[in-house]
């Protein structure tokens with residue numbers, strides 16, 4: 001369904017923006033979010049919008065504020081659990097103008113649009129003979145999602161390579177912030193909830209192609225042998241508690257392989273909950289809560305989800 005399908009006399013500021021000739025993007029109404037998450041789970045969004053340029057993105061967000069329509073910018077949905085009831089608002093993704101990738105050899109730095117896939121940066125760095133991004137090989141999603149989540153492994157994360165981030169603030173201002181001014185935590189960042197991340201600069205170092213390739217291969221092999229990559233998931237569900245492993249704790253309380261409906265604690269990696277086919281968000285959520293209760297009862301540890309919830313109370 002295209003932007004022009006809205007009624008000539010739009011019922012709301014959002015519909016007026018989406019129907020306007022100036023709007024550059026794609027619009028789907030009542031779009032199942034299961035089509036846009038790696039879990040393949042999630043009910044409909046009132047609007048699912050791909051915004052192709054900054055003007056369209058800005059006008060849409062402003063219109064959401066005018067109408068009081070909830071809105072959220074997502075990437076590839078690889079860290080999301082969306083409620084079965086869906087999201088009664090606008091889910092926005094970043095299209096054409098936000099999918100750029102440029103390299104400045106003089107300062108060994110990529111300038112990357114937030115809608116670009118993280119994997120594109122990893123591959124381009126390797127192709128050009130630069131190291132530093134090997135940790136991210138095999139991590140799905142966009143640069144925007146990686147920045148928001150501070151994506152990484154146990155000992156490397158994207159924030160440590162970010163020189164600057166350009167964002168659209170809640171007040172609708174374009175800001176460029178230094179990477180050093182951002183707090184990059186373990187799958188958390190200090191960006192405001194309503195900040196839309198648009199672009200960033202990522203530093204890399206000249207490296208030895210053989211060694212870069214070796215690190216990438218080793219990381220990929222580790223993933224393949226330890227993660228259920230053939231089944232829909234959101235990656236690790238919980239953050240590892242200080243000095244411990246969420247997966248090991250889940251195994252120790254006997255929940256590895258445990259199912260609720262179509263959600264199962266992976267038999268390969270207990271910190272993954274997989275969708276076995278007909279999984280619903282309610283099943284995943286119930287399994288998450290069961291794990292939290294059992295681990296807390298047994299060890300007094302509160303497991304904190306890494307996955308982001310959308311559309312839940």
Ligand SMILES: Cc1cc2nc3c(=O)[nH]c(=O)nc-3n(C[C@H](O)[C@H](O)[C@H](O)COP(=O)(O)OP(=O)(O)OC[C@H]3O[C@@H](n4cnc5c(N)ncnc54)[C@H](O)[C@@H]3O)c2cc1C
Pocket residue numbers: 038072073074075076077078079080094114115138139140141142143144145146147148149150151152153195196197198229233234235236308
């Ligand atoms: C098989 C598998 C393996 C994984 N392995 C890893 C791993 O090794 N390390 C790791 O850290 N993660 C891992 N993940 C989780 C996930 O891939 C990362 O969190 C990823 O960075 C999310 O990117 P995304 O584009 O899919 O974001 P989404 O899941 O779409 O969104 C995640 C969050 O970011 C916000 N967001 C997205 N884009 C923007 C933007 N432009 N502006 C503002 N906010 C935005 C969303 O609102 C949401 O809160 C894995 C997931 C899977 C399925």
